[in-house]
Amino acid sequence: MIKRIAPNLRIAQSSAMTHECGFIFAAMREHYFDDLKVGDRFKSEPLNVTEKQLIEFAHKFDPQMFHLSRKRAERTIFKGLVASGWHTAAMTMRLFVQTLNFAEGAIGLGVDELRWPNVVRPGDVLTVETEIVDLRLSRSRPRFGIIRLRNVTTNQRGEIVQTMLASAMVPRREKFGVPPLGGSE
Amino acid sequence: MIKRIAPNLRIAQSSAMTHECGFIFAAMREHYFDDLKVGDRFKSEPLNVTEKQLIEFAHKFDPQMFHLSRKRAERTIFKGLVASGWHTAAMTMRLFVQTLNFAEGAIGLGVDELRWPNVVRPGDVLTVETEIVDLRLSRSRPRFGIIRLRNVTTNQRGEIVQTMLASAMVPRREKFGVPPLGGSE
Numbered sequence: 001m002i003k004r005i006a007p008n009l010r011i012a013q014s015s016a017m018t019h020e021c022g023f024i025f026a027a028m029r030e031h032y033f034d035d036l037k038v039g040d041r042f043k044s045e046p047l048n049v050t051e052k053q054l055i056e057f058a059h060k061f062d063p064q065m066f067h068l069s070r071k072r073a074e075r076t077i078f079k080g081l082v083a084s085g086w087h088t089a090a091m092t093m094r095l096f097v098q099t100l101n102f103a104e105g106a107i108g109l110g111v112d113e114l115r116w117p118n119v120v121r122p123g124d125v126l127t128v129e130t131e132i133v134d135l136r137l138s139r140s141r142p143r144f145g146i147i148r149l150r151n152v153t154t155n156q157r158g159e160i161v162q163t164m165l166a167s168a169m170v171p172r173r174e175k176f177g178v179p180p181l182g183g184s185e
Numbered sequence: 186m187i188k189r190i191a192p193n194l195r196i197a198q199s200s201a202m203t204h205e206c207g208f209i210f211a212a213m214r215e216h217y218f219d220d221l222k223v224g225d226r227f228k229s230e231p232l233n234v235t236e237k238q239l240i241e242f243a244h245k246f247d248p249q250m251f252h253l254s255r256k257r258a259e260r261t262i263f264k265g266l267v268a269s270g271w272h273t274a275a276m277t278m279r280l281f282v283q284t285l286n287f288a289e290g291a292i293g294l295g296v297d298e299l300r301w302p303n304v305v306r307p308g309d310v311l312t313v314e315t316e317i318v319d320l321r322l323s324r325s326r327p328r329f330g331i332i333r334l335r336n337v338t339t340n341q342r343g344e345i346v347q348t349m350l351a352s353a354m355v356p357r358r359e360k361f362g363v364p365p366l367g368g369s370e
Contacts, residue, residue, distance in 0.1 A: 061276065062278050090271045097248060110300040111299040112298060
């Protein structure tokens with residue numbers, strides 16, 4: 001399901017390699033702040049959206065008629081079931097977390113320009129492309145860096161279903177960070 | 186659980202009343218675009234966050250160690266389990282949808298300045314306050330209006346756990362909108 005979108009596409013195996021590729025599949029590899037450069041791009045595995053998951057999410061978090069049942073959704077502006085935008089956002093997070101796989105986790109600080117230009121329907125297959133747009137060290141926590149990234153979520157036809165800019169705090173490698181109290185450095 | 190935050194607080198019973206109140210509880214009442222004015226404010230019912238729900242959401246959408254298990258979360262920067270920001274966003278949507286209860290639903294167009302200034306932990310009780318910050322008619326769909334709103338989500342101690350600005354497309358009352366094709370007007 002994953003399209004080859006850069007002629008020199010290859011699986012990332014080392015830190016040095018991550019900057020040679022147009023896009024990187026990196027689901028298995030742990031990342032730290034220091035592994036990233038502005039302009040790095042990553043592509044997730046695909047994720048299937050089922051009708052059952054879509055309705056289940058809606059019952060819990062967005063109980064509106066175009067999300068809740070096929071029959072009622074047919075009479076709405078969407079002429080059928082569509083996913084809650086917050087479900088698309090949550091599925092995007094799942095794919096992003098799997099792909100970037102930050103050591104000790106990525107702590108979300110904020111999101112801007114979250115948009116849903118096309119709807120997600122049951123049976124769609126979503127993929128997330130992440131681009132690193134800014135990197136800076138944390139002023140208050142020297143063991144962390146702040147990344148700014150753009151996530152674009154597309155369906156199986158290449159239509160964009162979600163875009164956003166996000167900031168997250170992620171750990172630095174030990175050797176780059178401040179040594180622990182009582183350390184020899 | 187809901188604090189009385191305006192001296193003239195009362196339950197909204199008619200369209201005219203919605204503009205007399207500092208905050209309005211309106212969970213049972215259907216809203217249309219034409220019922221709203223810039224500056225209108227609404228407050229949701231409270232919602233309990235359980236450890237089970239928090240972990241379940243994390244397994245599906247944000248599988249990071251500070252969201253997944255109490256034991257592993259204790260060794261992280263948060264010193265305990267915290268909810269995914271996307272879980273907080275989804276719970277906020279639930280409370281917003283229940284409170285504003287738009288006839289035919291509210292169609293999310295986009296979100297800006299989504300922030301999580303404090304963490305959500307198991308046992309927290311969340312409430313959402315909504316303020317209408319802008320209203321305009323849809324240019325392409327005369328039966329709809331576009332609302333811009335600010336949602337602020339607080340916990341039981343009054344600490345803000347999420348803020349955002351959102352735009353949504355919501356239906357107009359029939360008499361304000363364009364009549365159906367073949368209508369007498």
